[in-house]
Structures are given as C-alpha cells and as structure tokens.
Amino acid sequence: MGRKSFRGRKGKSKGSDPRSNGKGYPETVKDNATFKAYYKNQNILPDEEFDEFYSTLQTTLPTTFRITGTRSNAIQLREVIQNVLVPSMQSIEVDGQTYQPPMSIPWYPDNLGWQVNAPRTVLRRSQEFSKFQKFIVSETEAGNISRQEAVSMVPPLLMDIKPHMWVLDMCAAPGSKTAQIIEAVHANDLLNEIPTGLVVANDADYKRSHMLVHQSKRLQSPCFMATNHFGQQIPTMHVRDENGKTVAWQFDRVLCDVPCSGDGTLRKNEMIWNDWTQGQALGLHRTQVQIFLRGAQLTKVGGRIVYSTCSFNPIENEAVVAEVLRLTNGALELKDVSHELPELKRKPGLTTWKVMNKDGEYLTSFDDIKEKRQRFRFPASAFPPENAESMHLERCLRIYPHQQNTGGFFVAVFDKVKPLTAADRVHEGNQIDAHEIQQSETKEEELVEAVGGGDDEEVTTPQAEEQTTTSLPATTITAAEETAETKMDETPGSKRPAEESNNQAKKKQKQDVPKIQEAPFQLMAPDNPDVQKLTDYFGIDPKFPRDQYILRCEESAKNRTIYYCSKSVKAVLESKDLERLHIVNTGVRLFVRQGSLEDSNEIAPFRLTADGLPLLERVLVDDRRKIAISDEEDLKTLLMKVMPIIDTFSKETQEKLKNLDVGSCIFEFDVAKAFNKPLNKSLSLSLPIWKGRSSVNVLINKHDKRSLCQRIFGVTGSDNDNTNNTKVNTNNDVDDQSKPQDQQTSASKETTTAE
Ligand SMILES: C[S@@+](CC[C@H](N)C(=O)[O-])C[C@H]1O[C@@H](n2cnc3c(N)ncnc32)[C@H](O)[C@@H]1O
Known part of the structure; x- marks a missing residue:
C-alpha cells in the first residue's frame, strides 16, 4: 500500500506537461485502468451498465445545495427560490443551448434540497443564472444555504430523527450531516419549546471538530455539543435520566459516516483518478469496524444506527457491515429501507466480492492467502462472510453516479434489537451491581480495541465529499495511529487463526486523541x-x-x-x-x-x-x-x-x-x-x-x-x-x-x- 498523501500531489504540477491547462498544473486524465478493472472484477454492476457508470464518473458533478437554518427561515428562503428566482430562469439560452432552471431534488423532503445542472461557465454568462449564483453565494456566506453533495444528504434522512431523541454523529466534521440532524431535532421549532433531544457531534481531528461549531452556528441549538475523540474511543458517560437514576449514556440514533477512501467523490475530487489504490480501503477497514462497533454499543436497544461511506469499495462497505453484524451477535438487524425515500434510485448491497493482493490477484477467501506475511497483512474480515445470505447484505444501499447524476454513496441502516452492553441490560431493568457494570464497560471498550486485522500503513483519505462553505485540505489519517493493540485471538469469533496472532508483534495500547485544554x-x-x-x-x-x-x-x-x-x-x-x-x-x-x-x-x-x-x-x-x-x-x-x-x-x-x-x-x-x-x-x-x-x-x-x-x-x-x-x-x-x-x-x- 502506498504512502501517498494528496498534499504531495501539487508536486506533479511543475514542468511543461503537454496536458497542462495553462494554470501551472496538468489537467487530470479522468481514467484509471486499475480502478476500472478492480470494480469490473467486483461485479458491482452488470457489464452493460458499467460503461455508463464509468463515463458518468468522468463528467463534472452538478452543484447541489440544501436550504438550512431554522425551519421558518428555511421555508422563507425556499419561497424566494421557488417563487421569485426560478420562474425568471425558464429555458435560458446560452450559445444556442437551452438550460433548464435549478430543480428541487425529488427525494429530498419539503423541496429544501436543490440541484443546478448548468455548468459554471453558463452561470456566469446568463444574467438570470448569474443573479441566482450571486444569491446562492451570499446566502451561503450568511449560513442559510449549505453546499452539500446530494447523496451525502441521504444518511440523516434514513435516521428517522425525532425532537426528543439523543443523537450521536461519530465522525461529524465538517458537519453537513450534523446540520441535518440538528434541523431534525428542531423540527417542531414553532412549538416554542426547547427539544428534549441531544446532538453530540464528534470528530477525531481537533481542528475539524471546530468546523462543527461553525457549521452548526446558524442553527443555534441549545441541544448541541461538539466533542473531540476517536469515534472508537467515545467515553461512556454516566448521566442522570428523567427519573433521577444515573445510567450510562445511550443514543436513540447514531450515525457512523466513517473516514473512507472516498472514490465515490471522484467527480468532484479529480486527484483520486491519479491516486486510487485498493490498499486504501484495506487500511481503513479495521478503523471503520471499530467505529461502527463502538457506535453499536452506544445505541439504545430499540434505537437505530446508520453506517455510511462515500466509497464504492465492498471492503469498506459490506465487509464492515458483515463484521459488525458478526461481532454484535444478533444485537443489530440490517433494516430493509427499500420503501423509504422512494424516489431515490439505488442498488442492493453486494453479497460477494473479492480482495486483491499486492500482485493484483483476486482472492475470494482468507484461505487463498498462502504467504504468512500476507496473511498477517489482510484483515480476515475484508473477505465476504459465509453466511452473507442470512445477514441480508442486499439490504444495504449502493448509490451510483449514473443513476441520478450524483456522486457515489453507500448506506446501511440497522435496528438494535437485543442488548449488547451492560448499559442495555440496565436499561432493560436488570439489577447489576456497580462493580459488574464497570467490568462490563471495560470489556466493551476492549472488544472495540481488539477488532483485528489489517494494515497499519499510513492511509490517505480524501475527506472531500462534503462541500461546505469552508474549503478543506485533504486529511491524512494514519491508520497506525488509530489502531488498537491487536489481540486477534481474543476477539470473540475472530476469523483470523490464532497461530497468526501469536506471531504478531505487540503494539502500543491505543490512546484517544490528546485532550486539548478548552475553557470548561x-x-x-x-x-x-x-x-x-x-x-x-x-x-x-x-x-x-x-x-x-x-x-x-x-x-x-x-x-x-x-x-x-x-x-x-x-x-x-x-x-x-x-x-x-x-x-x-x-x-x-x-x-x-x-x-x-x-x-x-x-x-x-x-x-x-x-x-x-x-x-x-x-x-x-x-x-x-x-x-x-x-x-x-x-x-x-x-x-x-x-x-x-x-x-x-x-x-x-x-x-x-x-x-x-x-x-x-x-x-x-x-x-x-x-x-x-x-x-x-x-x-x-x-x-x-x-x-x-x-x-x-x-x-x-x-x-x-x-x-x-x-x-x-x-x-x-x-x-x-x-x-x-x-x-x-x-x-x-x-x-x-x-x-x-x-x-x-x-x-x-x-x-x-x-x-
Ligand atoms: C467522511 S468525513 C465525515 C463527514 C461528515 N459526516 C459530514 O457529513 O460533514 C470523516 C470524518 O471522520 C474523521 N475521522 C477520522 N478518523 C476518525 C476516528 N477514528 N474517529 C472519529 N472521526 C474520525 C475525519 O476527521 C473526518 O472529518
């Protein structure tokens, strides 16, 4: 796996590349044979559809945005767009071509999500489009509009959030989805009361966690809290419930929008064409499982947890889902959401896939790896499970760019149906003494740490799926920094043979992010x-x-x-x-x-x-x-x-x-x-x-x-x-x-x- 960083890419811009666009850096060639072959081999789509998928990836993404802010403010703004601006933009002609006005995204509720299909050059050259553009810029600056990829709006919509709910967003920055969550908690704002819900938005990156504050500022929610932890290390907090009893905090809704390789954002982040490797997915797999597993522990029985990525890769998607379903042993149920957001086109999750080794060979099972070093390198859980059918992996949502002119996304929705933790058992009325609770909590944390397998090399993730008002540098995440002491043989039901782990060098106990002293x-x-x-x-x-x-x-x-x-x-x-x-x-x-x-x-x-x-x-x-x-x-x-x-x-x-x-x-x-x-x-x-x-x-x-x-x-x-x-x-x-x-x-x- 390469140790490339997107930041290094600028170095490629020098010289007199014949493909240079005159701005000092070369035009990206929107083609990558390895990427193409990899996904063809994975059978993510039928052959006849694959070409359309690939050619859509080579086109520019339309601009999309969400009207945000308090409910009444958002509705006022929608009316200006719908009743004043859009009517003046019917069938605009530029250079002999007719462009349609911006349209509301059909599956986004209340016409608060919008898509502009005309390219930027056209926006500048038509008086009507240009007026619209200015309006969008100034409302974005004021925080009333949030530029966000259409598909990135999907996960919060599938969370079914109500104003009384406690919601945890585990990897939240820069906060586009957090804003949607806050809006949902404040959906009854006209009732004139502060919701009883809570929104905890967390991010492992300290600087990025401050972006959450900026993003949520417009919403002015007294129910909001931004935190800075590794998602897999979010602490168990003991709080008083409505009856005055002290219990471990648990959430009605949890979102795990995990760090990922981000190839679903290719249309926007062109550098991925140059940098894509399958190894990025392998390197992130373990962290993704850990975050999701911690999220599952923090979800209430009867609550819902949503896992999402902006990647097409089954190793970051269905493989993570399968591993967490296995580790949680029946506590989570993958939910059929085919009837929700009916206008959103999607494809079912994959039930089988392959893992590519460093020689470019496709392996279907962990047993196919003969070389010892290689066996150690691969997370066993990256391979498809034997019981994929009973897990109903087809219930996952895969959203492909050619289906409705968007980016790519993966979403899976789960109900927590059985207790998994001490907190669950206490919640269900079981009498457990304080000592036993503490022991169980420690074990739960250890289980997350023990999630095994995978590569500890540095992985670069393009965190660019979110287009917010603030432009971000790509974030480099070192999987090694985030991984736990690997205790494969201690992981319940671990698929990795114990002999492998015996040989494994003991690594440092994982630490959470260092606490930055904030004013309390x-x-x-x-x-x-x-x-x-x-x-x-x-x-x-x-x-x-x-x-x-x-x-x-x-x-x-x-x-x-x-x-x-x-x-x-x-x-x-x-x-x-x-x-x-x-x-x-x-x-x-x-x-x-x-x-x-x-x-x-x-x-x-x-x-x-x-x-x-x-x-x-x-x-x-x-x-x-x-x-x-x-x-x-x-x-x-x-x-x-x-x-x-x-x-x-x-x-x-x-x-x-x-x-x-x-x-x-x-x-x-x-x-x-x-x-x-x-x-x-x-x-x-x-x-x-x-x-x-x-x-x-x-x-x-x-x-x-x-x-x-x-x-x-x-x-x-x-x-x-x-x-x-x-x-x-x-x-x-x-x-x-x-x-x-x-x-x-x-x-x-x-x-x-x-x-
Ligand atoms: C895909 S982005 C999240 C996008 C965000 N949900 C949104 O809609 O705006 C992933 C985020 O995870 C953060 N991250 C990386 N590793 C993490 C970890 N171990 N725990 C929590 N957050 C992590 C990154 O800093 C990044 O902000």
Missing part, C-alpha cells in the same frame, strides 16, 4: 445575581428554567459570556465523568457583558447577541425591550447605514426609541406587511439592536446584513453601494458592530469570549 463549561447557579438581573432587564419569563445558563470559565474572560443549554446538555455537564469528555463547544451564546466586570452598577450590563435572539425572543413576557417598526425606510436605514443616528428614523420610530433606556433591545419588523412582496408568507423579522444615547446599531454581521438586503430589498451587497449611495459597512463583523457607539471602550477587550 460550567453551569451557573440559578440564584446567580446576573441571571436575576437579566431576567428583570429583558422581561424573561420567570418559568424559563434558570439552571441551564452556562459560563465558560477562562481566566481572561471570566463571567463575560453567558450561554444557555438544553436539559439534555445540562445532564451531560453534570456527569461525574465530565473530565473524560473532550467538549469543544456547547450551548448558545446569549449575552455578553458590557464594560468591566467591576462595573456592576451599569444600567445595561449585558448585551444581547444575534446568536441568542431566536431563543430569547420566545421567552420574553412583554415588550419592555422591543420596538415594532413598520416603516420600510427605517429598516433600510438600519441595515444600510453604519450606526444611524436616531434622528434619521421616522417620527414614530424616533418616539419609541427615545422612550427606551440605553441598552440592548429587539427591533421587530413585519416584512410582508410592509412590502407585500417578495414573499407570500408573513415574514416577521427580529433584529438585535444596541440603543445608544443618540444612535442605534444593529448587532448582526455583514453577511447576514447582505442576505437580508437581498431578500427584502432585492439587491445584492454590491448593488447596495451603487443604488443607495450608502455603504454597507463591510468591516464591521458582529464583534466590531456590537460595540455600542456611545460606550466605546477598548474595542476587542469588550467582546472577548472564550470561543
């Missing part, structure tokens, strides 16, 4: 004087739970930012095992303290944040800090001028402003009523404002401002400058803007948070 999250006491102050100042419903406010305690920013979390997050934060959990982020940032900590006599000690507004707005009992505005010009002034002075507003708004003390407040505006367009549904817009002595300042970032201007006034950011002779302040992000004009102190200090 700490629950505030309900009688904390700040909580009381805030309740009185904003008019927060006294029934709104006061024991879910959190502080992030970092010396430099102590008590400066106040977050709010759900009951479920609170249960985790109260766990006696909290030290074991590497939390990267949690809670919604609600308030930031103004001025210095000592300055306790301030009239308005806290500023409301844009992040916290959707949550806070729902629990205000009166209008003491709200101003309703109905004049379109007032809204324009607010969004297009930098800290407009109060005298520039309409008389009515001036009057309301003058009656309000200096401090945070909320502007409410009924867009549809004021304009009667472009939306045909009522759009009530709330904006967080700092009201100073003589001016006001809207506390949202430049992207949100631009997106609002575009939706409400139909102009893009750049148009604003031209048509209104006013400049949208492009320098003022939230933090700059949030500095009240009348109270400007040392700028950055004031907005320091522990994030």
